[in-house]
Amino acid sequence: MSHYDTIGLKYNAVKSTPWGRLELFNFKKHIQPFLSRPQTNVLDLGCGTGFYTELLAEWGATTVTAVDISTAMLAGANARLRNSRYASMVEFVQGDGLKPTVYGPKPQSYDLIAGVWFLNYAKDYKELVSMFLTIRKNLKQGGVFVGVCMHPVEDVCNFIAHHNSKVWAMTGLEDIYQDRLPDDAGFMFKAVFHPPKAVKFGHTIEFEAYHLKKSFIATFRIVFEVD
Numbered sequence: 001m002s003h004y005d006t007i008g009l010k011y012n013a014v015k016s017t018p019w020g021r022l023e024l025f026n027f028k029k030h031i032q033p034f035l036s037r038p039q040t041n042v043l044d045l046g047c048g049t050g051f052y053t054e055l056l057a058e059w060g061a062t063t064v065t066a067v068d069i070s071t072a073m074l075a076g077a078n079a080r081l082r083n084s085r086y087a088s089m090v091e092f093v094q095g096d097g098l099k100p101t102v103y104g105p106k107p108q109s110y111d112l113i114a115g116v117w118f119l120n121y122a123k124d125y126k127e128l129v130s131m132f133l134t135i136r137k138n139l140k141q142g143g144v145f146v147g148v149c150m151h152p153v154e155d156v157c158n159f160i161a162h163h164n165s166k167v168w169a170m171t172g173l174e175d176i177y178q179d180r181l182p183d184d185a186g187f188m189f190k191a192v193f194h195p196p197k198a199v200k201f202g203h204t205i206e207f208e209a210y211h212l213k214k215s216f217i218a219t220f221r222i223v224f225e226v227d
């Protein structure tokens with residue numbers, strides 16, 4: 001069972017915070033150019049409740065395969081897309097990005113892979129390699145991966161102190177860093193969202209993730225075999 005199974009549809013309120021809106025602006029800006037090609041099959045890793053799955057379809061994807069480990073998050077995604085005009089373009093699959101799996105009809109079927117808050121579920125080198133192998137198994141030669149993850153910094157504690165105390169604190173997100181990872185690789189942290197009170201689901205939403213230090217990621221190398 002994933003800790004997201006206790007979150008499910010409540011997660012949607014995260015996107016209504018000012019922080020969520022900034023994320024949307026940045027993600028759209030960077031991924032939309034790749035969706036203007038005539039045939040773009042997209043894999044959405046860690047799709048959650050399908051917030052970006054739906055938008056990827058709206059922004060021009062031909063098909064979207066949406067993968068998540070959590071039953072409740074996938075149920076939320078299904079509920080969002082079931083009655084939408086994009087329902088026939090989207091397929092949902094329960095899967096673990098840490099277990100490299102082919103999601104398309106054959107290996108390397110996807111032109112574009114999105115991973116919004118996906119890579120931050122790798123807590124060490126081995127898991128990061130597994131996630132990139134998942135991407136490698138599914139991405140076409142010349143395809144593009146667009147990810148959203150924690151900012152690569154060395155002094156993670158200083159970064160987060162600033163994040164929580166300055167203008168970022170007004171965006172509705174507080175990150176609590178308490179548990180150091182083995183080998184001083186970074187932190188397991190708790191993300192606490194404070195959606196505006198006016199929002200229907202106006203309560204705090206919490207989940208955990210990992211923030212690996214920049215020097216740790218810099219040592220990260222994968223040599224991919226060409227299939």
Ligand SMILES: C[S@@+](CC[C@H](N)C(=O)[O-])C[C@H]1O[C@@H](n2cnc3c(N)ncnc32)[C@H](O)[C@@H]1O
Nearest residue numbers: 004046047048068069070073096097116117121
């Ligand atoms: C912060 S949410 C982001 C959801 C979505 N991408 C979005 O931005 O709305 C992270 C999602 O990653 C999923 N996840 C975590 N670890 C995973 C794994 N190993 N394989 C697949 N999904 C995973 C969680 O279940 C959760 O739905």
